[in-house]
Amino acid sequence: MLKSEITLYVNGEPRQVYVRHTDTLLHTLRENLGLTGAKPGCLNGDCGACTIDIDEEPIKSCLTLSVESTDKKITTVEGLQNAQIQKEFIKKFAFQCGYCTPGFIMNCNALINKYPDADDAKIKDWLESNICRCTGYAEIEEAIKAVLTKNQQGLSS
Amino acid sequence: MISYDFEYHKPTSISEATHLYQSLQSQGKKPMYYCGGTEILTLGRVNRIVTGAIIDIKGILDCNVLKLEENLLIMGVANTLTKLNETNYFPLLSKTIIEIADHTARNKITLGGNICANIFYREAVLPLLLTDSQVVIASPNGVKVSFIHEVFHQTLNLNDGEFLVQVKTDNSYFKMPYVSVKRRRQWDIGYPLITVAAIKNDNEIRVAFSGLCSFPFRSQQIEQSLNNRQISRQSRIDQVINDIPAPILDDVHGSAEYRLFVLKYTLNNVLDALEGERHA
Ligand SMILES: Cc1cc2nc3c(=O)[nH]c(=O)nc-3n(C[C@H](O)[C@H](O)[C@H](O)COP(=O)(O)OP(=O)(O)OC[C@H]3O[C@@H](n4cnc5c(N)ncnc54)[C@H](O)[C@@H]3O)c2cc1C
Ligand code: FES
Ligand code: FES
Numbered sequence: 001m002l003k004s005e006i007t008l009y010v011n012g013e014p015r016q017v018y019v020r021h022t023d024t025l026l027h028t029l030r031e032n033l034g035l036t037g038a039k040p041g042c043l044n045g046d047c048g049a050c051t052i053d054i055d056e057e058p059i060k061s062c063l064t065l066s067v068e069s070t071d072k073k074i075t076t077v078e079g080l081q082n083a084q085i086q087k088e089f090i091k092k093f094a095f096q097c098g099y100c101t102p103g104f105i106m107n108c109n110a111l112i113n114k115y116p117d118a119d120d121a122k123i124k125d126w127l128e129s130n131i132c133r134c135t136g137y138a139e140i141e142e143a144i145k146a147v148l149t150k151n152q153q154g155l156s157s
Numbered sequence: 158m159i160s161y162d163f164e165y166h167k168p169t170s171i172s173e174a175t176h177l178y179q180s181l182q183s184q185g186k187k188p189m190y191y192c193g194g195t196e197i198l199t200l201g202r203v204n205r206i207v208t209g210a211i212i213d214i215k216g217i218l219d220c221n222v223l224k225l226e227e228n229l230l231i232m233g234v235a236n237t238l239t240k241l242n243e244t245n246y247f248p249l250l251s252k253t254i255i256e257i258a259d260h261t262a263r264n265k266i267t268l269g270g271n272i273c274a275n276i277f278y279r280e281a282v283l284p285l286l287l288t289d290s291q292v293v294i295a296s297p298n299g300v301k302v303s304f305i306h307e308v309f310h311q312t313l314n315l316n317d318g319e320f321l322v323q324v325k326t327d328n329s330y331f332k333m334p335y336v337s338v339k340r341r342r343q344w345d346i347g348y349p350l351i352t353v354a355a356i357k358n359d360n361e362i363r364v365a366f367s368g369l370c371s372f373p374f375r376s377q378q379i380e381q382s383l384n385n386r387q388i389s390r391q392s393r394i395d396q397v398i399n400d401i402p403a404p405i406l407d408d409v410h411g412s413a414e415y416r417l418f419v420l421k422y423t424l425n426n427v428l429d430a431l432e433g434e435r436h437a
Binding site for chain 1: 158159161162163164165167193194195198199201202211213215239258259260261262264265
C-alpha cells in the first residue's frame with residue numbers, strides 16, 4: 001500500500017485525509033487541508049519556515065511524514081488565534097515581508113509555553129532554527145521577552 | 158516532496174520489525190528502517206535515498222527506553238537528541254549532541270538515526286566510542302549485544318536486515334572530566350569543520366574525531382601519542398597529526414590545510430582542559 005486514509009488532529013479537530021505515504025506534513029497541511037500558514041522554504045530542514053508545533057514542541061513539517069503524525073496534537077499558526085506572541089510581533093515590528101513569520105511564531109510560542117523563564121541563551125539556541133532574510137532578530141527577541149515579562153507579571157497584552 | 162512512493166510500516170515489536178524487513182526484502186522493495194526520518198526525507202527528496210518501504214521503529218517500546226539500570230544507562234535509539242540533552246544523564250553525550258543541527262531539528266533527529274546516518278559526521282558516536290559503550294542489535298535470529306568498537310568501523314557494520322535497538326553506557330564514565338569542541342567555519346549551527354570529543358580516564362586521555370576524515374573515529378595510536386608525556390606538548394600534537402588514519406577531508410567546509418590548522422589549535426584546547434596549562 002502506497003496511500004492511506006488517516007486522521008490528523010490539527011488545531012483541536014480531527015481531520016481525515018487521503019495521503020501518499022511519502023507526503024510530508026507540510027504538503028498535507030497546505031494541499032489537503034488548506035492550512036497555508038506553514039511555508040515551504042528550503043524543504044531541507046534548514047530554514048524553519050515550515051515550523052509547526054507537535055505535542056507542544058516545534059517541528060519542521062518538511063522533515064515529518066503525515067503518516068507518522070496520526071497520534072499527535074498538531075498546531076499550526078492558524079490554530080493560535082491572536083496569541084500574545086502574535087500581538088507582540090506586530091507591536092515590535094518583528095517582521096518585514098512576513099514569509100518566515102509563521103515559522104518563527106510557532107517556534108516562539110512553543111518556547112514561551114515550555115520555558116516561561118527562558119534566558120538569553122535559551123532564546124538564542126531556539127531562534128537559530130529559523131532564518132529571516134529581511135529583518136534582524138532583535139525585534140523578534142524583544143517580542144518574546146515582552147510576552148515572557150507580561151506572563152511573569154501576570155498581565156495579558 | 159519525494160517523487161517516488163513507498164510503503165509505511167510501524168511495527169510494535171523487534172521481531173515484527175525484522176520479519177517485516179525480511180518479507181519486504183524478498184518482495185524486492187529494498188526496505189529501510191526509519192527513525193527520525195530527517196535524512197531519509199532530505200536525501201529521498203533528491204533521489205539519493207530510494208526505497209520501496211520504510212519500517213518506522215518508533216513504535217517499538219525497547220527503542221524508546223531511557224533509564225539507568227544499576228550502573229548502565231540504557232538509551233533506546235528512538236530518543237530524540239533534544240530528549241537526551243534535556244534528561245542529561247550522560248553529560249558528554251549532551252554536550253556533543255547539542256551542537257548537532259539546530260534545536261527544532263534536534264526535536265526530530267534520533268540517537269539511532271545519527272549513529273546510522275549516511276552523512277559522515279555522525280557526531281553522536283564520539284562519546285559512545287570514548288566510553289566503550291555497548292550496542293544492542295536486532296536481527297531476524299534474535300538480539301545480540303556487542304561493544305561498539307567490535308562493530309563500529311567507520312560506520313556501524315550491520316548485516317542486511319539488522320537494526321540498532323539500544324545503546325548502553327557504564328555510568329562510571331559520566332563523572333570523568335570531558336571536553337567536546339565543535340569547530341565550524343562560520344555561524345553557530347550546522348555541520349562541523351571538525352568535532353573533537355575527549356575524556357580523561359585516570360590519567361589517560363581518550364579522544365575521538367568527526368569531520369577530520371570521511372568517517373568518525375577513535376584511534377589507539379593517536380591516544381598513545383597524545384598521552385606520551387615524555388615529549389613536549391608540541392611534539393605530542395605533531396605525532397597525533399602523523400597518526401591520522403586516513404586522508405584529511407578537503408571539501409567546501411574547509412581545505413585539508415585549514416582543518417589541520419584548526420585541529421592543532423583544538424588539540425591544544427583539549428590538553429588545556431584536561432591537563433591544565435602546566436603540562437604545556
Ligand atoms: C537541518 C539539519 C542539520 C544537520 N546538521 C547535522 C550536524 O551538525 N551533524 C550531524 O552529524 N548531522 C547533521 N544532520 C544530519 C542528521 O544528523 C542526520 O540526518 C540524522 O542523524 C538522521 O537522524 P534521523 O533520526 O532523522 O535518521 P533517519 O533519517 O531515520 O535515518 C538515517 C539513516 O539511518 C538508518 N537508521 C535509522 N535508525 C536506524 C537503526 N536504529 N538501525 C539501523 N539503521 C537505522 C536509516 O535507514 C537511514 O539510512 C543534519 C540534518 C538536518 C536536517
Ligand atoms: S521548509 Fe522546512 S526547514 Fe525550510
Ligand atoms: S520577514 Fe521576510 S524573511 Fe523574515
